[in-house]
Amino acid sequence: MSHYTAPLKDIAFVLKHVVGISDISKLPGCEDVTxxxxxxxxxxxxxxxxxVLxxxxxxxxxxGAKISNGNVTTPKGFKDAYWKYVEGGWSGLEAPVAFGGQGLPHVVATPVSEMLGSANMAFKLCPLLTLGAIEALDQHxxxxxxxxxxxxxxxxKWTGTMNLTEPQAGSDLALVRTKAVPVGDGSYKITGQKIFITYGDHDYTENIIHLVLARVExxxxxxxxxxxxxxxxxxxxADGSxxxxxxxxxxxIEHKLGIHASPTCVMIYGEDDKRGGAIGYPIGEINRGLEYMFVMMNAARLGVGLEGVSIAERAYQHALVWARERVQGRxxxxVPASLGASPKSVPIIYHPDIKRMLLTMxxxxxxxxxxxxxxxxxLDLADRAEDEQTKRFNQALVDLxxxxxxxxxxxxxxxxxxxxVQIHGGMGFIEETGAAQYYRDSRISAIYEGTTGIQANDLVGRKVGREGGQTALALIAEMQKTTVTLNASSDLNLKAIGKTLTRGLEDFKRATEWIxxxxxxxxxxVNAGAVHYLMLAGTVCGGWIMARSAIVAADQLSKGEGDTDFLKAKILTSRFFADHxxxxADGxxxxVINGASSVLAMEEAYF
Incomplete structure (x- = not known):
């Protein structure tokens, strides 16, 4: 199954009624965002x-991508698709106006990126990294x-890459060995090896701009x-040619579990001894490279988080079609009368456990x-708001x-x-159904641009521990306002959601205070339970945003507005999130609070 239907109805509902995109048009430079x-x-x-994708x-x-004589080629149709992407104006959607971009806000570009990733995650990685490189260069x-x-x-016309990782330097970038030697004209000769470089080479464009971490002698x-x-x-x-x-x-290029169409490259800088290294130009001040690279890394991390949504949506659509077509079991x-009075077998979507799995997805x-x-x-408010306090608070929220x-x-x-895969049963384990590809493609998302463990340590360290939980507790207080509305409602679904969300926020708060x-x-x-804290935060924040969705949906239903089936489904999906x-959050x-001792007591020799 290659079909993908963009979930435009849900995207529009979230943007307009849950997130409140109308606020963005009040920001400088966003007046035309109607x-x-x-x-x-x-x-x-x-x-x-x-x-197309x-x-x-x-x-x-x-x-898959292939390499021959040092040149990488992408699968059939990908280069043509890339140029259709460029010709459609998508490459400059949120890039700076000063350099030919459209300068649209992140909240508009984000759903576009989601749809690209759902359609073809391997393709989407190239534009994602190019945009991050543009942002880093624009700022520094x-x-x-x-x-x-x-x-x-x-x-x-040109794409961008991010070159951090080396064989001995993965998450610990202090171990970077790539060297940079000044030439005397402001440029440097770069020598070294980088690995796991996404789209480090390809056949889309005639030039690729690499952003490379290196150490000056x-x-x-x-x-x-x-x-x-x-x-x-x-x-x-000098003339641009x-x-x-x-x-x-x-x-x-690496042979990987998934994202086969995306070339993951081993890059060599300075192989020709006669040339003395690849020519590179310093970005910003010397010795501040990691600080600058974090601009690109943060953009990439948000983009990779979005990949989780993209691949989840595509896998859900795929499984839903199967569940409606696969007939199995009493x-x-x-069940509907259209299936007969006492059907011996029904489409598996009518079985409660299949419904549970589909609802979870x-x-x-x-x-x-x-x-x-x-x-x-x-992020848009942090970038564009005129009020300094609004900018600071929203930047703190983004960092968190x-x-x-x-x-x-x-x-x-x-x-x-x-x-x-599970919904497909044994056929899900067979490549021809297509379900396995989404599973394989998704696995890297929790690894690259910082593993879940790295994200969790960053969260409990820089974002919560060092500031005494100030931003997290402020967010919790904001989310608690939603429970007031839920608990005061006469709607049974909203009341049930409010009850569970109230408990979840209490769990989030006590874990935050403990950290x-x-x-x-x-x-x-703290680090022993860091991933559990991250999952706690994501679970409660997810429950909160779904609760807000349910409130809006219930209000529209009461007024006779919107698509009735869509709104009822939104409320029930929100209720499911709260119930299941x-x-x-409690676990x-x-x-987080009581589980560290068993982790820390386990000596290495015991494994």
């Missing part, structure tokens, strides 16, 4: 995703570098001695979608939410794609 404009963008993005997803997985590069490289990157040890360099695949002349090939090449609950996808859209809105949504949404995506009190005196104990997913909180 409902009509957003609707048009989403409609065209959905059409492009379903008609989705049909290539399966064939791209089977064919010299005007000369920006003028020279950003227009073509924004236009999609004599720099301080550790992360304080790392600098960031722009290294083009092909040198760019392309010159000679730089001394950088892809030595090989019903144990009432749907609930995770919808909760994570709304949560990431809300985070994107916070990025590890949560990156970790939680990707873990949810893995669970959802696993359920997609704030414990972090400085016993960081190891939110209760895990997560207990593991």
């Amino acid at each position: 409902d009509d404009l957003v609707d048009a963008i989403l409609s065209e993005a959905g059409k492009f995703s379903s008609e 989705a049909p290539l997803n399966r064939s791209g997985d089977k064919e 590069a010299s005007q000369e570098l920006k003028d020279k490289f950003l227009p073509n990157m924004t236009a999609g 004599g720099a301080p040890e550790g992360v304080k001695g790392i600098s960031l360099f722009l290294v083009p695949k092909v040198m760019v002349n 392309l010159g000679e090939r730089n001394d950088v090449k892809c030595a090989s 019903p144990t609950t009432p 749907r609930a995770y996808a919808e909760a994570c979608r709304a949560l990431i859209y809300w985070t994107a809105k916070c 939410m990025i590890p949560i949504v990156k970790g939680y949404a990707t873990e949810a995506g893995i669970q959802v794609t696993s359920l997609g 704030a009190l414990t972090f400085k005196e016993n960081q190891g104990a 997913i939110l209760p895990f 997560y909180a207990e593991a």
